[in-house]
Each structure stands twice: as structure tokens, then as C-alpha cells.
Amino acid sequence: MVHRQEKDPRVIRTKKLIQDALMTLVQKKDFDDITVKDISEKATINRATFYAHYVDKYVLLDDMISEGFDSCVDSRILPGQELTETTGKELILMVNEYHIAFFEQWRMDTKTIAVRVENIIKSKLENIIATLIKNQNTGISWNNTDQQILTTMITGAIYSASLVFIKNGNKHDFDRFTERVLAFVLHGMNAMISDVHNLSQKNN
Known part of the structure; x- marks a missing residue:
């Protein structure tokens, strides 16, 4: 039922309106100060419609963070x-492409956003690397602790080096940056x- 609902064009269209509204608002206003009322008005929907799709603005943000990263992963691994x-x-x-796209679209001076991005993306990245x-x-049997430490x-x-490179690095040195992180x-x-x-x- 949920799966079918997610593929409903009306649901997809409404979620897109809500996500676009938050994206627009966060360019002008701190995320912590944005309300569900603000998002609903910008998306030209009522609050009941918002809550039919998202529990709150934090779930909306998490969904957008996850979808953005998943689109970068798709078909690459x-x-x-x-x-x-x-x-x-x-x-x-x-990870680098995701950080670039995210910095272009979001104000990362908001601590709430930065923390949620790090938690979600690191978790997803860990799952990929663990797999x-x-x-x-290798012919060896990993115990859970060793494997988790390595992962x-x-x-x-990868995550932290990419973040530092995006903030401070020279984009023309990306190949050198990649080789260094990969070697490490x-x-x-x-x-x-x-x-x-x-x-x-x-x-x-």
C-alpha cells in the first residue's frame, strides 16, 4: 500500500512541492526558524497535507538528504x-559530488542541517563500505569488532577529507586529492x- 502510494503521481508531485518550498526558504532563513506553516504556505498546500506526507520538518529534511545521496550512489556501486x-x-x-551539490543548495551554517547531513551520509556510506x-x-574471517573498526x-x-577539501581545497587538485585519500x-x-x-x- 505504502509502496503504491509512493509511486502515485499526485503524491510525488506534492512531495516535490514541499521539498522545493523548504529548499527556497532555507536560502533566506535559518532552518531552525522555519515552521511547517512557512513550508505549507510556500508550497501552496495546507498543513494537513504536509502532515500527510511528513511527520515534521526534520523528517522532511532527512528525506531530502537521503534522496540526494541515493541519487549519487545509483548505479555506481x-x-x-x-x-x-x-x-x-x-x-x-x-561523496565529493554530494558535498558540492549540497553546499550549492543549502546554507550549511545551520548546525542542525550540518549534523543531520553528517549522521545520515556517514551511516549510508558505512553500509556501502561494510558490504x-x-x-x-581475503581468505580471513572477520569478527564484528574488527570489521566495524575498519569500516x-x-x-x-573519505567523508571528513571530502568535507575539508570542499571547504578549503583547490578544485583543480581533485585528482591529487583523490589519489591521496585512496592511498590512505x-x-x-x-x-x-x-x-x-x-x-x-x-x-x-
Whole structure:
């Protein structure tokens, strides 16, 4: 039922009106000061219609953040792929493109937005990286802690480095930036795989 409703052209159109309204408002007003009434009036709908689609403005924001990132991921990381030089570059490019698009559309001086972006995107990125690592044909059996540590380190490296580069870097140096982050990620991953493998050998 929900799945069919999400594909209803009227639902899609209304959600687009609501999302566009928030996007317009946030260019002129701090997100924390925007109300559901503001969004509804800008979208030319009543508040009951807003609440039929979103619980509150925070759920609306989260939905927009998620949809934006998912559109960057779409078709770029395929099922069954491993964390390699190729997929690593795709991840870095993907996160970088998302940050650029987001900074162009949103006022990131609002702490609420910045925190929610980081939490949502890091979580999604962690899930992708965890899957890529699980697909690695390393011949070792990961325990949950080691795998989570590796996933968290790689996610943090890619996400945080991209954010710093977008804010302070020279866009013409993007290739060099990508190579540096990729070398850091792959070297760290291979070092941890080697360490886990050696420890496994000792225990056996």
C-alpha cells in the first residue's frame, strides 16, 4: 500500500512541492526558524497535507538528504563489488559530488542541517563500505569488532577529507586529492587485513 502510494503521481508531485518550498526558504532563513506553516504556505498546500506526507520538518529534511545521496550512489556501486582502487575512487567522487551539490543548495551554517547531513551520509556510506569489505576475497574471517573498526575508519577518512577539501581545497587538485585519500584507505585496509590474517595464523 505504502509502496503504491509512493509511486502515485499526485503524491510525488506534492512531495516535490514541499521539498522545493523548504529548499527556497532555507536560502533566506535559518532552518531552525522555519515552521511547517512557512513550508505549507510556500508550497501552496495546507498543513494537513504536509502532515500527510511528513511527520515534521526534520523528517522532511532527512528525506531530502537521503534522496540526494541515493541519487549519487545509483548505479555506481554494483552488487557483489569489492573495495578496490576502482570502487574506492567511485566512493570518493560520489561523496565529493554530494558535498558540492549540497553546499550549492543549502546554507550549511545551520548546525542542525550540518549534523543531520553528517549522521545520515556517514551511516549510508558505512553500509556501502561494510558490504564492499564483506565481498573481499581475503581468505580471513572477520569478527564484528574488527570489521566495524575498519569500516568506521574508512568512512571517516573519505567523508571528513571530502568535507575539508570542499571547504578549503583547490578544485583543480581533485585528482591529487583523490589519489591521496585512496592511498590512505587502501593502505590502511591492507594493513589491517594483514594484521587480522597474522593473528588468525597465530591462534591456529
